[in-house]
Amino acid sequence: MKRQRRHALRQSGWAWLWMTLGSLYFLIPLLATFLFSLRGKKGVLGFTAYAKVFADPQFLQTFAFSFRMALLTIVVGLALILPTMIWVHLRATWAKPILETCSLIPFVIPPIVLVFGLIRMYGVLSFTLVSSPFLLVAGYVVLAFPYIYRAVDAGLRAIDLKGLTEAAQSLGAGWGTILFRVLLPNLRISLLSAVFLTFSIVIGELTLAVMLAWPAFGPYMALVGRDLAFEPAALAILSFLLTWGLIGLIQFASRSLAGQGSALGGTH
Amino acid sequence: MAFLELKNLVKRFGATTVVDDFNLDIQEGEFMSFLGGSGCGKTTTLRMVAGFETPSEGSIRIAGVEVASVPPNQRGVGMVFQNYALFPNMTVRRNIAFGLKVTGWKAAETERRVDEMLELIHMGEFGERYPHQMSGGQQQRVALARALAPRPKILLLDEPLSALDAKIRGRLREEIRAIQRQTGITTVYVTHDQEEALSLSDRIVVMRAGKIEQVGTPFEIYNRPANAFVASFIGTLNVLDAMVMDSAQGRLLVSGQEVVAAGPVPAGRAVKLSLRPEMLSLEHHPHHENRLRGTLSNVIFLGSIVRLVVGTTDQDLVLDTFNTPRLALPPLGAPVSVGFPREACLVVE
Amino acid sequence: MEATELALSSGKEAPTYRLLARRGARRWLGLLPFLGFALAFMILPCATILVGSFQDAEGHFTLANFAHLARPSIMSAYLVTIEVSAASALGGTLLGFLLAYAITLGRLPKELRSMLLTFCGVASNFAGVPLAFAFIATLGRMGMVTFVLKNVFGLNLYEMGFNLYSFWGLCLTYLYFQLPLMVLIITPALDGVRREWREASESLGASKYQYWRHVALPILMPSLLSSAILLFGNAFGAYATAYALTGGLLNLVPILIGAQIQGDVLHDPNLGYALALGMVVVMGLSILAYRTLQKRSSRWLA
Numbered sequence: 001m002k003r004q005r006r007h008a009l010r011q012s013g014w015a016w017l018w019m020t021l022g023s024l025y026f027l028i029p030l031l032a033t034f035l036f037s038l039r040g041k042k043g044v045l046g047f048t049a050y051a052k053v054f055a056d057p058q059f060l061q062t063f064a065f066s067f068r069m070a071l072l073t074i075v076v077g078l079a080l081i082l083p084t085m086i087w088v089h090l091r092a093t094w095a096k097p098i099l100e101t102c103s104l105i106p107f108v109i110p111p112i113v114l115v116f117g118l119i120r121m122y123g124v125l126s127f128t129l130v131s132s133p134f135l136l137v138a139g140y141v142v143l144a145f146p147y148i149y150r151a152v153d154a155g156l157r158a159i160d161l162k163g164l165t166e167a168a169q170s171l172g173a174g175w176g177t178i179l180f181r182v183l184l185p186n187l188r189i190s191l192l193s194a195v196f197l198t199f200s201i202v203i204g205e206l207t208l209a210v211m212l213a214w215p216a217f218g219p220y221m222a223l224v225g226r227d228l229a230f231e232p233a234a235l236a237i238l239s240f241l242l243t244w245g246l247i248g249l250i251q252f253a254s255r256s257l258a259g260q261g262s263a264l265g266g267t268h
Numbered sequence: 269m270a271f272l273e274l275k276n277l278v279k280r281f282g283a284t285t286v287v288d289d290f291n292l293d294i295q296e297g298e299f300m301s302f303l304g305g306s307g308c309g310k311t312t313t314l315r316m317v318a319g320f321e322t323p324s325e326g327s328i329r330i331a332g333v334e335v336a337s338v339p340p341n342q343r344g345v346g347m348v349f350q351n352y353a354l355f356p357n358m359t360v361r362r363n364i365a366f367g368l369k370v371t372g373w374k375a376a377e378t379e380r381r382v383d384e385m386l387e388l389i390h391m392g393e394f395g396e397r398y399p400h401q402m403s404g405g406q407q408q409r410v411a412l413a414r415a416l417a418p419r420p421k422i423l424l425l426d427e428p429l430s431a432l433d434a435k436i437r438g439r440l441r442e443e444i445r446a447i448q449r450q451t452g453i454t455t456v457y458v459t460h461d462q463e464e465a466l467s468l469s470d471r472i473v474v475m476r477a478g479k480i481e482q483v484g485t486p487f488e489i490y491n492r493p494a495n496a497f498v499a500s501f502i503g504t505l506n507v508l509d510a511m512v513m514d515s516a517q518g519r520l521l522v523s524g525q526e527v528v529a530a531g532p533v534p535a536g537r538a539v540k541l542s543l544r545p546e547m548l549s550l551e552h553h554p555h556h557e558n559r560l561r562g563t564l565s566n567v568i569f570l571g572s573i574v575r576l577v578v579g580t581t582d583q584d585l586v587l588d589t590f591n592t593p594r595l596a597l598p599p600l601g602a603p604v605s606v607g608f609p610r611e612a613c614l615v616v617e
Numbered sequence: 618m619e620a621t622e623l624a625l626s627s628g629k630e631a632p633t634y635r636l637l638a639r640r641g642a643r644r645w646l647g648l649l650p651f652l653g654f655a656l657a658f659m660i661l662p663c664a665t666i667l668v669g670s671f672q673d674a675e676g677h678f679t680l681a682n683f684a685h686l687a688r689p690s691i692m693s694a695y696l697v698t699i700e701v702s703a704a705s706a707l708g709g710t711l712l713g714f715l716l717a718y719a720i721t722l723g724r725l726p727k728e729l730r731s732m733l734l735t736f737c738g739v740a741s742n743f744a745g746v747p748l749a750f751a752f753i754a755t756l757g758r759m760g761m762v763t764f765v766l767k768n769v770f771g772l773n774l775y776e777m778g779f780n781l782y783s784f785w786g787l788c789l790t791y792l793y794f795q796l797p798l799m800v801l802i803i804t805p806a807l808d809g810v811r812r813e814w815r816e817a818s819e820s821l822g823a824s825k826y827q828y829w830r831h832v833a834l835p836i837l838m839p840s841l842l843s844s845a846i847l848l849f850g851n852a853f854g855a856y857a858t859a860y861a862l863t864g865g866l867l868n869l870v871p872i873l874i875g876a877q878i879q880g881d882v883l884h885d886p887n888l889g890y891a892l893a894l895g896m897v898v899v900m901g902l903s904i905l906a907y908r909t910l911q912k913r914s915s916r917w918l919a
Contacts, residue, residue, distance in 0.1 A: 015723025019733075022716040022796070026740060029751045029793065032761035036754035080654055087647030095648055105659050108900045110854025112871045113893045116878055117662025120669060120890075138658045206745050206857035211878050221746040222861055229759070236750035240743055247739045320816055340819040347820040353813035356917040357835045366831070367821030400916060411817075418822060 037233035049234040062220035070202035073140040103149040111207040139208045144198040155190025196246040271296035277326035288478040301457045301465040304475035346415030348425040352407040354399040361395040367418035385413035405436040423455045496616045510541040523580035529613035547612035548587035556607030670890035682891035698870040702852035705791035710845040713799025721807040737797030744794045749861035752790045806840040809918030843910035850903035
């Protein structure tokens, strides 16, 4: 009996070891960054760096710009993807593999290659295309597509899409009513998940914004990193809190919807 | 000395006692079933014998050797699981050979033994198949062969037929019994299906809430249940409220009518009279000393058996009769009398 | 629906044909907006790259771009990118597996498991500029950990040869999002390892080592391999983190492509195409390998 208890303890001992090591690797950089960010003023630990960041007009401008881009991406993305997915689930289930394959394309074409292709194709076409953030938003929609797809797919699978639409139709509802008053409310959670995920991706995105030369938050952070010492750390902490907040909201909301996967992958 | 001795076995999970003071001796070559509903502790007890749970108290001896501190991979116990647990990355042959390979059998002997096992379960041509290419019944037979291959001292089966269709269940049941008789291995079989327990076992342990209610042969358990729980758990049973008129002479009052039991009955006013449906009859037999009068309220056709429901003034009786060509039943609502011998009376508290 | 009825009611031979044509066209209707978008912004840019890599500055067909890939600086870029991706993928696979093992089969409390999975969901998204800043603040020349090690333990990291703005520094930084990704992917697979397999192998006499060697690891191998490949692809295509950390110092393929876009010294636009195509090929192969292995593992671990 004693030997078995010892064996069980040894096994969970290893588990605790890996858990501790993993936690250290994850938490030390965060802690170090936070402490570093408090060193804005010489010799004193305080929030000087944060104050400087918030006082910088560029901070607000670029953040607002990225915020607007995120909103546009969400609106365009959802308007494009949601009806398509509903259509596919209802009327064209044969097209599902096509959508699934499309959701893998953004992985095969990483942002750096995507922006290269976009510029080569549209950059020469017309100046207006490049001077409006149209291309940027399009690129963001491509980046966000896999995540939106997965979130909406999980949501559609969880609700009885066919049953709900048929019930609504038999009661005389038109497509507009069905979409906005029957389906959307039931897809609230997965839609929220898609929204927060897109937000998180767009706000800190660098590659597309730099290459297409837009004053977004990502390039701003990179610029700050080049010139200043402690402000970048403050920005990193702020960014982490924002991402944590958004993803945390998703996790919190999706706990009521079983089987919804957590956010995968990252913005590189 | 019994082959498998379980003494004062207790298992607690936190504040709950799942197995309470379990005492049992199993003889060598015996087929013992643990029978009970879910949560009665039968699987936990089995897992303690296998070594996957550590007893909180008590001892387990196999062939006289105390094994409670021996890890499961050194106990020489073979186990068959409810969901087969075949290794999906291995063929049938390699699954069966696994227990031999890890204990150091030589290659030639291993091959011979695997062939023997495949013969035993009549699956010689399945050697190169993978588990996902076989049906549930086939997988379970391979699981049985795999457990038996290393010549274990004891074979444990944890509800092996529960995941299978009814038809396959019956056939596999017979195969398991045949194989057990052929190999002569001491077997403990856990099930919640009383038909399985009755048809397979040499002896049955009926369990409830972690405790043993009765240990006995199938005949004993069925015909002489120790208490109302065992009686109602096994087979269909009529359980009638009765009042004791004369304890020593076994005279009872049921629905206002007198019934006489074969021997003295426990003293006390209110008891339960249990009657097996097959002991009752509408016809008049001279040795059916007891008769209960009522009206025929329902006739249920079950195929080979016809089940009749007779209502007395305040209770219902169920009796079974064979579906013979000359079956002549009175119409519904007609007055009938149900006869049964004194020996059919099972009086429990 | 009404259209088909109309078609039926109008001529006698025409209806069937018109019925089918109507149905055929309608099938694609709902997909049109999305397909249009996918074509315009996913497929055509890719096609542009494909075509462009086989063209020279005048638009004639040529294989010269691929020949230019053989330039030592570019070959070295591919090598370094492959090495960084492989190293961070290997590290992420191994350590992520151990961490995921700890919270599944290692029987740690359920609260720890959900905390770790939530954190991994966040951390796998915490890449790019903020991550680079975090590591600079930790292990840079002025970083907190560098500082503590120097002043408290007397270990001067940079004198010992460590440099965050190097190959190993980048690997270490990449690990911060590779590890969580691995944990998220492999946890469901580990959940699929049934307890009964271990118990069956124990009852048959196997030791823990034999169980892992003959049963558990072979069963998990397709999942592990596919995850490793996914991690490889993930690191190979990464730009922002590398850019923010090394500022273009390290010679990586994504950085090279970025330089081509922004017009570098050796301004050779068609080279960019070849580079981009090379990257798409690498990513495409890895996603293919990932999918194939995933199908195999889902059969066993369902």
